[in-house]
Amino acid sequence: MTLLIFFALGVTAGFFVKREFKIEKILNVTLVVLVFAMGVRAGQVEVRSWKLLIVPIALMLAATSTSVLMGLVVVKFFGRR
């Protein structure tokens, strides 16, 4: 819920604040810190098995391939008009 509140606050601010910040740079910095923090958390977890490597790959392949299949169906029926 807090995430949603901050997102909504950002959207509201965007309607009133005309000045465009260098958002790309802000995002880059926050992202690097976030990824580092995730790494710290992950490093504190006792890795017991191979699943931390195999599972993400398998999940990504499954999700991506089914997405592409669905995308092909949508393009076939709605994309050539």
Added chain:
Amino acid sequence: MVFALILVIALVAGIITGRHIDLDISLLADVMLYTMLFFIGMEMAQKREELVRDFTEVGVLAILLPIATIMGSMAGGAIAGLLLPGITFGTGMTIASGCGWYSLTGPYLAKFNPEYGLIGFLANFMREITMLIFYPLLFKWLDPIAAVTIGGATTMDSTLPLVRKFAGRKAGIVAFAHGFVISLIVPLLLMLETGVFF
């Protein structure tokens, strides 16, 4: 690609730090996550006219393609969750629902379970890398617009230049709209799914 490398270095550095130093970094991670969402929301609102124009041009595909991507990701994740050890139908579906938005999915799921956070980050991060590597190879063979689904939410920003460069302006607009709609839906979807499955 350079930034992707920086992220990998940050992740590895974090893992090494976490293994050797007892550090509580959760507050900093929360502040960064909230800051990032604030600025993403702000950017969307500031570029609203541009967004409306692009959406009008691509028509129904702007809505149907991202829905196809999300449904496909959820279905694929659920199937993987059933087949893989250590995760369940629901957690697999939730992780895959990130649709490539690794910077949100990883930290968000880590709030519930650090291990799922890492899996969520890696699975969605690899989706971006997969897009960078395979879109130029597959877009003609599949379909330039259908292949946009590989990138998930990343087609709005990091992989958008790739789509424009290889598949042209129309595919670029579809890619932007695709990423934008997914970026709107994914946070809500993650909240809903973690409420049900975690």
